[in-house]
Amino acid sequence: MNVLWVFAHPEPRSLSGALRDDGLRTLRELGHDVRESDLYAMKWNPVVGAADFGAYEQDRLSPDIVAEHEKLRWADAVVVQFPLWWYGLPAILKGWFDRxxxxxxxxxxxxxxxxxxxxxxxxxxxxxxxxxxxxxxxEPAMGPRGVNGALADVLFPLHHGTLFYAGMSVLPPVPVFGADRVSGEQFVKARDLLRSRLRALETTEPIPFRTQNSGDYDDDLVLRPDRAPGAEGLAVHLTRAG
Ligand SMILES: Cc1cc2nc3c(=O)[nH]c(=O)nc-3n(C[C@H](O)[C@H](O)[C@H](O)COP(=O)(O)O)c2cc1C
Incomplete structure (x- = not known):
């Protein structure tokens, strides 16, 4: 497979950096072709400018965006890696999606x-x-009753509102919890989890989000009453419990 790894951490010697290095090595050992968008190293400009509007249709995209489109067209799979900052993406990564x-x-x-x-x-x-x-x-603090909100809910804007919105099949995430205090043993566990998930990159079942044109939604894009009857909240957009 062709795999694009999008990485958003300012410090290559961080936990995130160590996992990225191991992940890239693992993918290469598995025989995949790998390319990287290391956003801080690239000094990625995350701010949408007036010139970016309408630029795709008018074929006047700036070269940095064209280069990312080329990588995305090439990729069969995209890994998006970041530390969770304020319940979301580091600004540089948010700005990668924006642009x-x-x-x-x-x-x-x-x-x-x-x-x-x-x-x-x-x-x-x-x-x-x-x-x-x-x-x-x-981990428990990002569970169903955890104070941070459930991981699936925190990631919904990225998973459902961005990646799935643009058409991609989104696999369950690879989270490393308690990442500010990681012992050697916990690092090995996190690294092994990432390795096993990368080994299964081609076969893992995607999160079963409902597609817009499956007939599940009415003309206002509201879930029909006979789907997940009586239920509300983000999980109604799954065809089955995720
Ligand atoms: C600006 C900032 C915001 C953060 N916000 C959150 C957060 O909302 N939820 C959380 O669990 N951790 C949060 N953290 C902790 C980071 O997720 C954690 O430090 C990081 O994942 C550790 O990995 P690293 O060593 O590779 O940076 C935040 C850290 C920073 C610096």
């Missing part, structure tokens, strides 16, 4: 029949995505 997933590429893509292709369909359909994250919170 790279532009109108006509990440959203606003129309099919031949004029329908908007999103939530399971789009330019990135057929590609896999997996999030690798470190978080200071311990």
């Amino acid at each position: 790279v997933f532009v109108k006509g590429f990440g959203y606003g893509v129309r099919g031949e029949d004029g329908r908007t292709l999103r939530y399971g369909e789009g330019r990135l359909a057929g590609k896999r995505a997996v999030v690798v994250l470190t978080a200071g919170a311990r």
Whole structure:
């Protein structure tokens, strides 16, 4: 497989950096072709400018965005790795999505029949995505009743609202909890988890998000009453418990 690894951490000698190094090595040993977008090393500009609007359709995208599109077209799978900062992505990574997933590429893509292709369909359909994250919170505190909110809920904007929106099949994430105090033993556990998940990159079942055009949603994009009857919240957008 062709795998693009998008990495957003300022310090290569961090826990995140060590996991990235091991992950890239693992993928190469497995025979995959790997390319990287190391956003801090690239000095990625995360700020959308006026010139970025309409640039895809008018074929005047800036070269840094064109280069990322080329990597994404090449990739069969994308690993998105970051430390969880304020419940979300480091700004540099948020700005990678803002600028790279532009109108006509990440959203606003129309099919031949004029329908908007999103939530399971789009330019990135057929590609896999997996999030690798470190978080200071311990695992129970990111569980269903944990004070941080459940991991699946915290990642919903990225998983569902960005990666799946653009068409990708999103695999369950690879989280490393309690990442501010990691013993040697815990590091080995985290590294081994990442290795095993990378080994299964081609075969892991994606998160079963409902596709927009599956018939599950009405014309207002509201889930039909006979799907997950009576239920509310983010989990209703799964076809079965994730
Ligand atoms: C600006 C900032 C915001 C953070 N916000 C969160 C957060 O919302 N939830 C959490 O669990 N940890 C949070 N943390 C802790 C980081 O996730 C943790 O330090 C990091 O994942 C450790 O991995 P590293 O050594 O590779 O940086 C935050 C850390 C920083 C610096």
